Amino acid sequence: MKAVLITIGDEILSGNTVDTNSNFIASQLKNIGISVAQIFTVSDEIETIKKTLKSAFEIGNIVITTGGLGPTKDDKTKTAFAEFFNDDLILDEQTFEHLKKLMIKRKREHLLEINKNQAVVLSKAHIFQNENGTAPCQMVEKNERIAICLPGVPYEVKPLINDKIIPYLKDKLSLNHIAARIISVVDFPESLLSLTIEEWELSLPANIALSYLPVGNRIKLRLTAVGSDLQEIENQLNDEVEKLKPLIGEKVISWDGNDIQEILKEVLLQTKLTLSVAESCTGGELSRLITSVSGSSRYFLGGIIPYDYHKKIEILGVSEQTILKKTVVSEEVAQEMSLGCQKLFKTDIALSTTGVAGPNSDDFNNEIGTVFYSIRVNDFEKANRLYLPHFERNDFANFVSQRVLQDLVEILVKQKV
């Protein structure tokens, strides 16, 4: 079963907004065995939307659009749908009632008249009411084809997909099962890894696909199996993973896990170790990554961002002498930061980062892209230096944070402590 996504909106094409909806929808569809064959991102123009609907239905029989359903003049999706499906737009009483309730809940009754147009829908559409915004989700079914239009705001899209669209599609279509494993390999260049597992890769059954997803110096090997019997494909995957173990086992830090922060969670819950962080050049990103995982409060006790270097001295007890001698971007400062952090939060593990994210140099004339980090697990300590001069500052913070967590996982998994 193939789906095609259409992202509608000039704000995506102009580079103003990153399209995160497609990613979310694709991953949710994949879970129920529907693969996304293509994504079109197009402008808010009736003719373009109609033409794209046509192209999309030549590729797949489920088409999901996001965006272009707002009450303003630049939103055209509804009209394009009506013309494409030869349907009329009519005021739907039930949708209007829903809108009324929403407006009352938001204390915006005075806006009802202006928003009334949001209750105008395709006469033949099935309506999924939107609990978080004024534009309802509409679905048209015609000749074994399903077209669904969703609003563009991510926090409106997510519950509509999870609570309404996915259950509906699951119920309606009898689908093949999909199962996947993501194996995380470190310290193994892609080309060498590819060579090492070449023979195994060529011997994979036809219903199992392999892909390489590099993230920093970690490579995620994704094995995806498709089949009518879930247990059978799960067994197949287990067999293939067993065959991989003697080939690359030494380089693997996780046999099933996508995000490094999720892998870390498993390891920390198992080892019952607590964690805190002191981050400077990562500016909050390391904590954000860790706390992006639900349940992280069971092991993450807190973080400190001593951005100004005096705060490293005052709050973390980093020695001023060390800073003067080695500068703030140094292995020694990273080490003193993780030590101070371990004491401040009273945790088993403490991580620290200090570096120059750029684009400007720091007060000590350290080279842009230089970073030191320290990982402390009880009495064990390991520091490392990275040099990433070409990174834009947000990518820099994310790359460094992922790497620090990855090294921590490697230390814990391989019991290097």
Place this chain on the structure above:
Amino acid sequence: MKAVLITIGDEILSGNTVDTNSNFIASQLKNIGISVAQIFTVSDEIETIKKTLKSAFEIGNIVITTGGLGPTKDDKTKTAFAEFFNDDLILDEQTFEHLKKLMIKRKREHLLEINKNQAVVLSKAHIFQNENGTAPCQMVEKNERIAICLPGVPYEVKPLINDKIIPYLKDKLSLNHIAARIISVVDFPESLLSLTIEEWELSLPANIALSYLPVGNRIKLRLTAVGSDLQEIENQLNDEVEKLKPLIGEKVISWDGNDIQEILKEVLLQTKLTLSVAESCTGGELSRLITSVSGSSRYFLGGIIPYDYHKKIEILGVSEQTILKKTVVSEEVAQEMSLGCQKLFKTDIALSTTGVAGPNSDDFNNEIGTVFYSIRVNDFEKANRLYLPHFERNDFANFVSQRVLQDLVEILVKQKV
């Protein structure tokens, strides 16, 4: 001048990776007056890539692809380009030399043989060497059309675009200028705003486009002007902004700025106020947003994430009594957190957040989605409550953080202090 982007990679279609390249490339092209007319996201299949190249050139005459240039079997872009342009793939000595140097710099000489294939390029392509990865950028020009293929890794794409592609295109093409203003409106529902400025909107010159971009409860009005004379279109925009002032001036917190953290930077540099944050439910996101701006160290002195509630007591001096009486998710705790934060970091401004991000409830049985935040500017303090039950946890942290910064800007701009 119109461009079309093609994102190639099963990892995007499967929902494994968010495509951030398109957003980056589109915004950079826009700056030199090239608009992206459409984005295709397709799988790593030769026939699909060829077909999409054909469709793309029917829409625009610059086509830029990202992805599918790795050394592994699942990468097919190069072959598709060769077939589409009837060209041969040959080993390019200069590219091979560049690759050698890169491998030596990375201390991976032993991998040269395996990566040699990365120096195989289209015989008629112009090569832009990649300083951050093994796949070079290739450009084919034929019959007034330009096709460029880039690797997929964002930190390889960015410098290639900024340092090589953009200067090349700017030099080669004589382009129309583009100028834009982004006006940030708060406390003004989109439908009401639309009605208020309707007459003005209808009177806009044909070369100026308006779009609405809602971000939380802020609406960004984007005015884009196109023309051959930069000064003239800048003047046009200024005139239109002047006309808007009497209509919506009271609701505007910025007359030109995209991200709230950039707007905040301007305000803080002007007012010379220093800032610190104490964040709980936002878990680092608030600090990350603030520090995502280059130069933020001039006003942001630091942050603390007292994730475990004991840390709020120990480090920020929140009273245990308050927590027991009001629970940790309360206006009172938010207020004590911002006060403790202001003292800890010795800053003029301190922000705090405390809430339940979900999907699980906290130890105090507070409702998921509840959040309190406090904004302290010297002796002034303002606390607020949000209720966002439908947000996924990362969106929750981002939404709350943006809102807190937006409220702070509003307070500073409207001199409510």
